[in-house]
Amino acid sequence: MTKHLKIIDYAVSSLLRRKFKNGAIMAAYIGTVAALASVLFLTRSLQTETTALLQGVPDLIVQRTLGGRHELIPVDYKAGMAGILGIGTITPRYWGYYYDALTKANYTLIGSGGETAPLTMLEGRLPQTPDECAVGAGVAALRHSGRSGQLILVDSRNTGVLFEVSGLFTSESDLLTNDLVVLTDRSLIDFFGYPPGLATDFAVSVPNSSEVQTVAAKIKKLFPDTRPITKRELVRTYDMVFNWRSGMMLTVFSAAVIALCIMAWDKATGISAEEKQEIGILKAIGWDTSDILALKFWEGLIISLTSFLTGVIVAYMHVFFFNASLLAAVLKGWSVLFPAFHLTPSFNSFHLLIMAFLTIIPYIASTVIPTWKTAITDPDSVMRG
Amino acid sequence: MILHPGVLALITGSAITLLMLCYAAINGAMIFFAWNYNSSSASQLALERKTYLISTLVNYGLGFQIIAFVLFIFTMDDIHRLFVGAMCATGSLNANPVGWYALLSKIIVFFLSGFWIALNYIDQQAEQYPLVRLKYALLGGIVPCIGIDFTLQLTYFLGLEPDIITSCCGSLFGSGGESTASSLAALPVFPAMVAFYSLSIILISVMVLNLAFQAGVFRYLLALFSALFFVLAIVSMISFISVYIYELPTHHCPFDILQQEYNFVGYPLYLTLFGGVYFGMLPGLFQPLKNTAGLAEIVAGVEKKWVQCSMISCLCFIAFVTYAICLSKLTYFL
Amino acid sequence: MALIEVDNVVKIYNPGLADELTAVHAASLSIEAGEVAVLTGPSGSGKTSLLSLIGCMARPTSGRILVDGKDVVKLPERFLTNIRRQAFGFIFQQFHLIRELTVLENVLLPLFPLALGTRTMNERALSILERLKIDNKKHLQVKKLSGGEQQRVAIARALINKPRIIIADEPTAHLDRKLAQEFIDTLDQLNHEGKTIIIATHDPFVHDNPLVTRSIVMRDGQIERIDTK
Numbered sequence: 010m011t012k013h014l015k016i017i018d019y020a021v022s023s024l025l026r027r028k029f030k031n032g033a034i035m036a037a038y039i040g041t042v043a044a045l046a047s048v049l050f051l052t053r054s055l056q057t058e059t060t061a062l063l064q065g066v067p068d069l070i071v072q073r074t075l076g077g078r079h080e081l082i083p084v085d086y087k088a089g090m091a092g093i094l095g096i097g098t099i100t101p102r103y104w105g106y107y108y109d110a111l112t113k114a115n116y117t118l119i120g121s122g123g124e125t126a127p128l129t130m131l132e133g134r135l136p137q138t139p140d141e142c143a144v145g146a147g148v149a150a151l152r153h154s155g156r157s158g159q160l161i162l163v164d165s166r167n168t169g170v171l172f173e174v175s176g177l178f179t180s181e182s183d184l185l186t187n188d189l190v191v192l193t194d195r196s197l198i199d200f201f202g203y204p205p206g207l208a209t210d211f212a213v214s215v216p217n218s219s220e221v222q223t224v225a226a227k228i229k230k231l232f233p234d235t236r237p238i239t240k241r242e243l244v245r246t247y248d249m250v251f252n253w254r255s256g257m258m259l260t261v262f263s264a265a266v267i268a269l270c271i272m273a274w275d276k277a278t279g280i281s282a283e284e285k286q287e288i289g290i291l292k293a294i295g296w297d298t299s300d301i302l303a304l305k306f307w308e309g310l311i312i313s314l315t316s317f318l319t320g321v322i323v324a325y326m327h328v329f330f331f332n333a334s335l336l337a338a339v340l341k342g343w344s345v346l347f348p349a350f351h352l353t354p355s356f357n358s359f360h361l362l363i364m365a366f367l368t369i370i371p372y373i374a375s376t377v378i379p380t381w382k383t384a385i386t387d388p389d390s391v392m393r394g
Numbered sequence: 395m396i397l398h399p400g401v402l403a404l405i406t407g408s409a410i411t412l413l414m415l416c417y418a419a420i421n422g423a424m425i426f427f428a429w430n431y432n433s434s435s436a437s438q439l440a441l442e443r444k445t446y447l448i449s450t451l452v453n454y455g456l457g458f459q460i461i462a463f464v465l466f467i468f469t470m471d472d473i474h475r476l477f478v479g480a481m482c483a484t485g486s487l488n489a490n491p492v493g494w495y496a497l498l499s500k501i502i503v504f505f506l507s508g509f510w511i512a513l514n515y516i517d518q519q520a521e522q523y524p525l526v527r528l529k530y531a532l533l534g535g536i537v538p539c540i541g542i543d544f545t546l547q548l549t550y551f552l553g554l555e556p557d558i559i560t561s562c563c564g565s566l567f568g569s570g571g572e573s574t575a576s577s578l579a580a581l582p583v584f585p586a587m588v589a590f591y592s593l594s595i596i597l598i599s600v601m602v603l604n605l606a607f608q609a610g611v612f613r614y615l616l617a618l619f620s621a622l623f624f625v626l627a628i629v630s631m632i633s634f635i636s637v638y639i640y641e642l643p644t645h646h647c648p649f650d651i652l653q654q655e656y657n658f659v660g661y662p663l664y665l666t667l668f669g670g671v672y673f674g675m676l677p678g679l680f681q682p683l684k685n686t687a688g689l690a691e692i693v694a695g696v697e698k699k700w701v702q703c704s705m706i707s708c709l710c711f712i713a714f715v716t717y718a719i720c721l722s723k724l725t726y727f728l
Numbered sequence: 729m730a731l732i733e734v735d736n737v738v739k740i741y742n743p744g745l746a747d748e749l750t751a752v753h754a755a756s757l758s759i760e761a762g763e764v765a766v767l768t769g770p771s772g773s774g775k776t777s778l779l780s781l782i783g784c785m786a787r788p789t790s791g792r793i794l795v796d797g798k799d800v801v802k803l804p805e806r807f808l809t810n811i812r813r814q815a816f817g818f819i820f821q822q823f824h825l826i827r828e829l830t831v832l833e834n835v836l837l838p839l840f841p842l843a844l845g846t847r848t849m850n851e852r853a854l855s856i857l858e859r860l861k862i863d864n865k866k867h868l869q870v871k872k873l874s875g876g877e878q879q880r881v882a883i884a885r886a887l888i889n890k891p892r893i894i895i896a897d898e899p900t901a902h903l904d905r906k907l908a909q910e911f912i913d914t915l916d917q918l919n920h921e922g923k924t925i926i927i928a929t930h931d932p933f934v935h936d937n938p939l940v941t942r943s944i945v946m947r948d949g950q951i952e953r954i955d956t957k
Contacts (some may be wrong), residue, residue, distance in 0.1 A: 011840055
């Protein structure tokens with residue numbers, strides 16, 4: 010132990026004496042780690058956001074499918090389902106997407122009757138008359154329509170409809186509320202021109218969570234053209250998408266890791282004459298090959314850990330202070346635009362372990378053989394000149 | 395196939411480890427065939443230097459394996475959400491039964507590499523390389539095991555099909571996992587506890603005997619009981635230790651205790667268990683080496699330390715377990 | 729029994745290659761404890777090679793070398809290193825100090841792999857530096873020292889392991905007469921303390937010195953004659 014402390018001591022001084030060479034490898038290392046860590050932080054943070062978003066999702070969503078596509082569901086189905094044991098409430102929901110040509114952004118329009126995630130009203134109240142609406146903070150910022158402002162949207166008959174903004178809201182997750190516009194159910198049906206007696210889908214609450222699967226099965230049996238989606242399934246699918254996306258990104262960045270390893274190999278192989286002589290001296294005055302190997306191991310570990318931590322900090326700042334400006338477009342691209350999107354800092358030890366595994370191990374591994382070649386320098390090489 | 399960051403990291407790490415150990419084994423084979431202790435030729439000198447390379451590669455390989463083991467458990471725990479009916483890492487392993495074999499092979503590889511490193515250590519203490527052929531022949535046997543481990547892990551990951559919402563009806567009716575470990579979990583608590591503590595007492599007694607006497611038979615007994623203890627400890631972990639830690643009579647997962655929710659209590663538990671069993675098996679396994687010229691003293695000198703390490707580790711393990719049981723709000727017996 | 733016994737030793741560099749070189753050919757000699765032995769001969773006669781064989785820095789192609797009665801030729805490298813760091817202290821022609829490190833750090837280097845306490849290490853180093861009158865410069869980088877001072881640091885480094893045998897390769901090559909005399913005086917002192925000294929040199933100032941008890945003359949890799957005084 011004492012021996013290794015001494016060798017670490019020497020490793021630090023040896024690294025400091027070769028600032029330029031080690032600086033170059035560390036810069037490359039930090040860059041690689043920062044790239045990998047940004048991907049994972051961003052994914053993790055988006056995952057957290059979605060989890061928050063999915064908190065407000067009903068236990069069970071019942072959609073109707075026709076020809077394999079999502080269709081509007083007859084409100085009559087509600088009566089048929091009501092008899093199923095275990096169901097709490099069934100609420101028809103009305104919602105749809107709206108592309109705003111003016112701001113080139115997608116909004117989600119939703120009827121105030123359906124259940125949504127808990128919305129925190131910043132100002133005002135939810136719409137109560139058909140010509141009122143409430144908007145999310147992002148939409149408000151984009152349209153410069155604060156409270157007591159107005160919002161003009163073009164409906165399905167291509168006529169402009171004017172809504173009074175009655176309220177402004179936010180919620181735990183920016184993702185959810187940024188693009189949201191809440192109307193009354195009536196005006197939403199009108200706006201999109203939905204045929205009477207049809208809803209977008211049903212939100213079904215099931216008080217006992219262990220019965221969700223059974224209830225879903227019963228609904229499917231009773232109404233074969235429906236598609237019940239459980240909350241768990243949604244969470245799982247989102248997880249899958251995130252993992253897949255970050256996996257893809259990591260695969261792309263693995264090129265960077267390979268480049269780093271080649272560089273590490275190269276640096277470890279092409280040691281300077283001066284460094285080679287130093288190792289010769291150490292061996293001549295009584296250091297064993299295994300001591301040199303230990304020295305090189307500690308040098309590698311110090312470089313790795315320092316660069317790793319620096320890279321992680323750089324990534325943290327990139328993602329959470331600068332909103333992942335270099336990566337965001339790739340990873341969160343399921344929607345056209347997110348106005349003023351802010352990420353909540355969050356990371357865990359699991360992701361740190363993954364990053365350490367993906368960078369430190371390849372680095373250490375790629376220096377083993379060159380290091381050994383250096384370490385077996387003949388002790389009498391210094392005498393032979 | 396699941397493109398999860400943890401899965402990618404594991405595959406990368408295992409591939410690197412496998413490559414390193416293959417390279418070590420190739421060099422080991424060269425030594426095995428060309429070694430000539432009495433020669434002073436340049437090629438013999440080169441072989442001697444290769445022994446340093448091989449030791450380094452295997453040491454790093456084992457280090458990587460240990461970290462990979464932790465990452466494997468972490469990953470299992472993280473991906474369970476992707477499978478219907480999976481509540482924890484156990485569910486992820488059930489999602490493709492090859493997972494259990496992958497886990498088992500990881501444990502075996504851990505012990506094998508550990509034994510090899512101990513053998514290498516013994517050989518390095520002797521002045522005449524008495525074990526050089528033996529150890530490189532054994533290395534040639536260990537590397538295929540690591541290859542199998544890599545293949546099993548890859549097969550496991552490739553075979554994972556997440557239950558995601560499909561276009562027709564979702565995966566609602568996908569089957570929930572059948573637990574392979576359920577039979578272990580169903581073991582009655584009281585007999586399992588009695589068995590665990592009885593074996594603990596026997597094991598510690600054998601260790602004391604080992605410290606008091608030199609006879610080889612005690613060393614062999616210790617190796618045997620250590621191995622038994624390992625199996626029984628894992629069974630107990632599933633059967634009752636985990637239950638006490640979770641304070642939930644139905645939760646038997648041996649992996650969740652590694653999570654933050656349970657204050658990472660699993661790490662000291664598994665660390666002391668693996669360490670205790672590893673050191674407990676060494677003296678018995680290396681007993682035959684005492685017949686090799688020049689090794690008797692070296693082995694005798696180091697095996698006492700091994701028994702001591704084993705004893706400390708096992709006592710800590712038993713103490714942790716007992717502490718967890720006493721501290722638990724769950725009580726079976728009053 | 730002699731402290732060092734060299735028996736019919738051959739050292740061939742790069743055997744079987746185009747640049748094969750027989751550096752030492754069938755050399756036999758023995759050195760008793762407490763002697764001051766000198767290897768002389770023209771450059772390229774194999775002095776340095778024989779010195780590094782004696783100092784366990786290199787292994788002979790054939791023959792036997794016994795240090796303190798122990799055959800070192802077939803020892804695994806880590807045992808050889810052990811003997812090297814316990815029994816020998818080396819002073820090289822070019823000093824071979826690490827120029828960016830301080831005097832003290834250089835002197836401590838051989839102790840790093842030995843797991844000694846920091847306190848013991850420093851005490852030992854300081855007492856040796858004091859003795860060689862270089863302790864006032866202990867925190868200076870070696871590259872800022874003069875040639876004579878650098879040699880004293882090199883001697884201090886050779887002594888830090890408390891070796892029984894001191895090996896010096898052309899120690900006076902870079903010194904003027906006055907410094908060379910100082911060096912000889914230091915060796916004389918060490919010899920009186922019971923240390924065996926082996927020097928390779930072609931400087932007559934060293935090999936004709938009354939201090940020398942045995943002089944080994946080499947030519948073309950072979951020992952031409954051995955004079956004992």
